[in-house]
Amino acid sequence: MEIVLDVYGGDNAPIEIVKGAVQAVNEKGGYVLTLVGKENEIKDILSQYTYPSDRIKIINASDVITNDDVPTDAIRKKTDSSLVVGINYLNENDDAKAFVSAGSTGAVLTGSVLLLRRIRGINRPALCPVLPSVQDKNVLLMDCGANVECKAANLLQFAQMSSAYSKCINDKDFKPKVGLLSNGTEEKKGSPLNKETSPLLKSCQTFDFVGNIEGRDILSGDVDVVVCDGYSGNIALKSCEGTALSMFSMIKQGILSGGLRAKIGYLLLKPVFKGIKTKMDYNKNGGAVLLGLEKIVIKSHGSSKGETIKNSILQAIDLAEKDIIEKIKNELASN
């Protein structure tokens, strides 16, 4: 199996990306990592590390797509960018199962959707991050931003795809609880899109549809999958992120202005705070998965450092080994 890595995506490219690649091959065996980007620079960075050299392969790509590029233009014109070369390589090689990039979200999405084949029947691939929850289980939110405008048929497919994903990251025979994000839990609440989507989800047999859920239920862990259009999903995701950050700031302010007592309290509670910070900083545990294509695409956070890149690579391998694409096809065929 081969995993393709965009070495020139993200704020810390290329050094941290290569670092993560080396960490990944040293931590787990059984696959080859294909690094895409400026060959000479990559070779230079790699020369500082010890790793099984037969498991890292380089494909040269001299151009870079940045956050300032307009995604559609960049994908069309920068044909020698690490992103375009990497996705094309993924598309053309059966043994290549997944592509990992910390590059511009818009470019990763556009490139993947334009250059990779869709799973038969899927109209809109969508982006699905794994969120933490109070109950210590993972919650999937789909779509978190790939599709601003959606139809009920799209949301049905988001539910089916993320249900398959949820089955991959949980025990065998797991039946996910799926909630539809809305402005109230009552059945009569919701946008016209919600009201059209509900009966479609209700008729699915492969997961338990629990009905409408509210923004406050996302991180509670009461559901395994939150289904929504990409616009609402993005607002919900970033509202959760922002509140977590704001609360950490408030705690910090409180400690700084609370005198010696608060400072000692903080030192004693440091492990607790660290645990919560690690939990809430879900971006470090891997990336958001773009589901709906015949290959796995993982969008790692733009600020990814080596550790996160390693986690995104291991996530890609795990999903490839569990054959998420096949699971999605089964899910689509069963409902």
Added chain:
Amino acid sequence: MEIVLDVYGGDNAPIEIVKGAVQAVNEKGGYVLTLVGKENEIKDILSQYTYPSDRIKIINASDVITNDDVPTDAIRKKTDSSLVVGINYLNENDDAKAFVSAGSTGAVLTGSVLLLRRIRGINRPALCPVLPSVQDKNVLLMDCGANVECKAANLLQFAQMSSAYSKCINDKDFKPKVGLLSNGTEEKKGSPLNKETSPLLKSCQTFDFVGNIEGRDILSGDVDVVVCDGYSGNIALKSCEGTALSMFSMIKQGILSGGLRAKIGYLLLKPVFKGIKTKMDYNKNGGAVLLGLEKIVIKSHGSSKGETIKNSILQAIDLAEKDIIEKIKNELASN
């Protein structure tokens, strides 16, 4: 000036509502509080308290609208409910400036919109809570749920009305910073509604439009007003609330499983946690204001106890004294 209070709305009605009423008249002078509900029961509860008896007036209403009632049906049929009697009284008496209720949000909204006069030119009244922020200033979010589907012209009016509200709760000559909630800060991001709304907000002179903001910017305090449709606003608001609750749960779990060290740390940091909890529990500081009508309507949280009801009453008086209705009219006329 008269403030009208729905004594039979909310989970803790009527006892806590009457308690809040007494606290309010004892704390601040210069107005009469009109209590609407079952007269004999109210008199019984009032008999336990000391208060200036000429400042509390009772209007009998024998029926009650509950959360189980369908709002439109209830407003039409339960004509002797505290909610309908109270709103009608507000409508018919010039001296009555505001109505406070902790009852069903749907019923308060429907009743107010059906029974009160709108401000000339306003198409859709909307609900505006006051949120806390890292920078210790208040952030207004409008609409937080009254209007699921909106047009750009509605969002423009939400911005104008909440800008006027922001001016009421800040210093004289304050010019609010207004952000449009979207799925990205870049100008090209956003739903079709966002893209149509942006130029309308840009052309306003009475506030500073800062462009698109994301969910993560709501509690940062970088803007004074967040404008959005009621569907997205509700999701954002509840995502923020849910994350705050989830983080408190995680801190609690961490302390409980962290042994003696964590417990001592908690005791030392208790004042800090308490401060943040009070700050984040913005529902206790008053209610969400329904803006766009010729009278002030305040929806206090369903779980309101005496203290919160008192705060909502004082909030109503403050907004009446600052003549928020007039300020909204000026804002509409100036843009």
